[in-house]
Amino acid sequence: MIVYGSSMSPFVRKVIAVLTVKQIDFKLKTVGFQDPDPDFRAASPLGKMPAIDDDGFKLADSSAICHYIEAAHPDPVLIPGDAKERGRVIWWDKYADTVLMPTGGKMFFNRVVAPIFMKKPGNDEMADKAEAEELPVILDYLEGEVPDAGAFLVGDTLSLADISLASPFANLSHAGVTIDAKRFPRVKAWTESMLAHPCLAGSVARERAFFEKIGAPRS
């Protein structure tokens, strides 16, 4: 399978984590935002990463891709069959995509993507405002929802919910955001335990090494 994108994207990192858990071979073809690469554009009609090409089957959107992978490679299960558990997994996947990342993206884009990858100034005011005003609302909610460090959001085993919700916290960390351990102790402990999980740890370590190498360590 070819995965188009960069693991710096929380959505690409999520797909890589799912492939890692399921031990599926893949080749990462690095592309940028709205990359003109024709093979990427054929797989991603909106020009967004991730997209895949699985032996000629092309698909975009991390959630669509994860559902496809789950159906094609059901073992180990990451999207449970139980109705309530499945509903909760989809809730967390969607929450990460539509609530956490729109806020996290304001920090990651303006502090990392714009200055480092696009070589243009980011909007620091927008990033600082999102960190001060939007992020605490999200963390307040999560503080009442996440389990103990090392435990899982839905059921007793790792699911797509854990991967989807934890992945954007790597972007927050790259953007220099520190989760306040006094105010959000559960979120801090759980997200750190998830980012250290073997399915995410490899990507996060490579990303941190990249920032170290260019002399811009944020986390």
Ligand SMILES: N[C@@H](CCC(=O)N[C@@H](CS)C(=O)NCC(=O)O)C(=O)O
């Ligand atoms: N809901 C999509 C979001 C994908 C997405 O927004 N990817 C970003 C990178 S993190 C992107 O490629 N943005 C380029 C653009 O919006 O033009 C998914 O889950 O795959």
